[in-house]
Amino acid sequence: MSExxxxxxxxxxxxxxxxxxxxxxxxxxxxxQVAVDLASGKVRATTSLPRDRVETAIREEGYDVAA
Structure with missing residues (x-):
């Protein structure tokens, strides 16, 4: 199930x-499905992954995920 x-x-x-x-x-x-808006720094992902795994994947690429 995706969210x-x-x-x-x-x-x-x-x-x-x-x-x-x-x-x-x-x-x-x-x-x-991933959409990135550079101007606002927003990432929207429709995925079956839980939020914490998405955050970890982004952090492992060297980016900071705001709390």
């Missing part, structure tokens, strides 16, 4: 960042 998770992520500023975050989430859930 939509919205996070504020600091440190993203280019297309590489978008790709890194997207691929990190999709590594755990290949069917995840």
């Amino acid at each position: 939509t998770i919205e996070l504020t992520v600091r440190g993203m500023d280019c297309a590489h960042c978008v790709r890194a975050v997207t691929q990190a989430i999709q590594a755990g859930d290949p069917a995840a």
Whole structure:
């Protein structure tokens, strides 16, 4: 079952960042739909992964997930 998770992520500023975050989430859930808004720092993922796994995947790429 998928849910939509919205996070504020600091440190993203280019297309590489978008790709890194997207691929990190999709590594755990290949069917995840990920949208990144660089201007606001918002990441929206519709995924079967629990929120904590999404946050961990993003942090492992070197980005800061706001609480």
